[in-house]
Amino acid sequence: MIDLAQFYDIRFLMDLGAFSILAVLILGFSILTVWSSNMVHAALYLLGAFASVAMLYVSLNASFVGVVQVLVYIGAVGVLILFAVMLTRRTLVEEESHG
Amino acid sequence: MGISDVIPVPVAVDEELEKWTIWGRPLTDVWFTTTEKIHEIIDMGPIKNVLNWGRKNSLWFLMQPMGCCGVEMLVFGCPHYDCDRFGIFPRATPRQVDVMIISGYITRKYLPAIKNLWEEIPEPKWVMAIGECAISGGPFYDSYNIINDTSRFFPIDVYVPGCPPRPEKFIEGFRELQKKIKQREDKRGY
């Protein structure tokens, strides 16, 4: 049986709100990563998803994992992905070339 | 004087956008009337004076020396003359400057390029003609490939004569431009 009073507790609502915002962000960014046809956009969305996951870790009181997430995934992996994407030939990736 | 120089307006309005409404009126209509109103208020005086104060004290110019006046342009930014005192500052890209200096003769071949540079500068912008070559063609006035009347192509605000003018004359030219901006008497009416 759920304690109904808990739902009206502002602390719980805050946690819930933060979690739902982050969940929406993570899901949204992930879907956009897969959806987007532009490789660079996809990589940037992936970075967004990583960042949201880091925020989720921090909100779960696991700030060290959050920071490591930023350091490793965004700082190293994400930037490497961006770098690799930049080295691909753009005309193959995009229908309307720009640049 | 377009409305675009204070508040950005969408360059091309999509057809989709025209269908949107706000308070029963088309969105574009509301947007344009609002910007017009804001612009009228700005035009009335005090705010405009503040804006022009900022603009006149921060005249960044395009580092694009051509001919021997370009040498003096280089010296103009250096000690002894020091344009930084007046907030005048050289930048390398046309997107971030306010003043274009035509500091030498313009050949017919170079004209499209320099016109392009002028069009890349965002509003509000001014242009100065420095040196005899830029004003009247100078020693090359009867040459077959030199534009000898640059004011046909650019709305020149300040002419600085000399061959080449001394760096002090550059400062004088910029002071004149600042006066013009303050009194709102420049060619493009800012």
Added chain:
Amino acid sequence: MELLSAITEFAAREPKIYGLIIGLVAAAILASVINVVAMLLVWLERKVMGDLQARYGPNRVGGRWGVLQLGADAIKLFTKEDIIPRGADKSVYVWAPIVAVATTMLIAGALPFGAVIIDGREVPLVVANMDISALYVEAVLSLMAIGAFMAGYSSNNKYSMLGAFRGVARMIAYEVPMGVCVISVAVMAHSLNLVEIVNAQQNIWFAVAQPLGFVIFGIALITDLGRMPFDQTEAEEEIIAGYNTEYSGIRFGLLYFQEYIVMLLGSILLVLLFLGGWKGPVIPVISFISPMIWFFMKLLIVLVALIWIRVSLPRFRIDQVTDLGWKILLPLSLVNFVWAVAVGLYFA
């Protein structure tokens, strides 16, 4: 007084909500203070540069010292036409300055900005006093390249693209030695908390305890800030203006301003990690703010040194920069790490 007691009571009852509110207020104050200080920093740079080069720097706008120069610049930049090039990748182009400034502001949250003495006890001025703030700052510093990358990529200009490339390559090369240096400091201080690290420097600065680490961190920091010997991302004479070539008006203003905010925060980090933060002999009469005075004096020295370096060194080539990072600084930073561990164990 009643209000104060009510607040303390509320804080005791609802620590989480109280923390949230206080955090938001502190963040707002911090953001505005940082912006003002960064503006002053631009002015300081132009004045100091003028002094070093036998000229005056701005002295016409706002009195003899030209203090309003930046106000004029800001007004001009904010009311300039905002151009988005036709071929640009619009969404990325619009977001790039925002991302750049936001990532910068993320650092500010975890940095202590000095301390005040209340009742004989030091109270550090920090918004989020995390346990791992040193690592956090280091991690977020590595995000700096992303804003520049987005700006360079989206501008549809080959020079911007080159600037973006250079920025990313440089960042990858220098993040590693910088991180190793931060870890060495943490090993010596037995903590990753910046406040603890400063407290550990009560007797000896880490700049003295590990001079090699100080030098490596300083070089890596200048690289991260993109200042003179390492400003390949916006080398004016090579690639026009690098990643912000196509930016105009307020967007350029943000990017331009962001560089100075990073410079300020980076110097603060250097002061905290190596120069003993706000530690210094207590000045008797104004003991309340004596740590702040020490802190700002050190900060000012670091900032002037950065400006000095800027006007007196030529620029590296980009391949030499990455060479320096991977081949020299990385091994040396590992040597410094071993040194830090050995010294730390000896004195522990």
Added chain:
Amino acid sequence: MERLLGIEPPERAQYIRIITQELSRIQSHLLGTAEFLTLIASAVYSPFLYMIIDREDVLTCIESVTGARINHSFVRFGGVRNDLPDGFKDMTLDTLKMVREKTKDYKELFLSDSIYRRRMEGIGVLSPAEAKRLGVSGPPLRASDTPYDMRREDPYLLYKDLDFDVITRKEGDSKARVEVRLDEIIESCYIIEQCLDQIPSGPIMAEGIPKKIKPEPGEAYYRVEDHRGEMGFFVASDGTDKPVKVKARGPVYAYFQALPPLLEGVYIADVVAIAGSMDACTSEVDR
């Protein structure tokens, strides 16, 4: 033109011409090096600004003789327009002393700056044979181990009476080109000091020059050592007061011819180091 007319300007005028020419060589080299420094460093690089300060002093000397800073239309057919002003000798000697010391400082600075040396050494090497083939002259050619100087090869004015070295470097890279330029500043100081010692008093214009010049039909070619290299003037006359053809051969056009082979396959950052060390004045090419 004087060759066409058969006029020999008086000795004092020739010395004044040498002095002004060498002074403007100093200012041009200072400016060229300074401009080049902005290219490999940035526009806020201090030595660049210090060089401009020195150049202002040299320009003051030039101005006191000719009345203009850069385009001094000073030389007349058969002489020069003005005599040297009072106190010119002392002022110039002071300036030269200062310039010489400063230039030595700059050389020392560049030698000790490891970033500078990394950027410049072995960059854009121009071999002597290649340089000659491309028609390069002036400091870039002399940096490629070829002692070719119009002042020595085809002495004009009174250069054969003066004692000076032709500066050369073996390497032929960007660093050598800049060093040649700095050494030539010191050498020019030496030449001017000799001139100031030896200068005789006398007229500054040759006798009997008509108001309207009508040379005999014929052609004349005259070449001088410009700041940037060999500068040739060709004049053809048909006996009237207007020339049939005037052609100036500037040195910079050849520099730009030399750039494509040098710039093949180098970094963008090296482009500025190579092109800048040539000290190419773009507006000279344009005519």
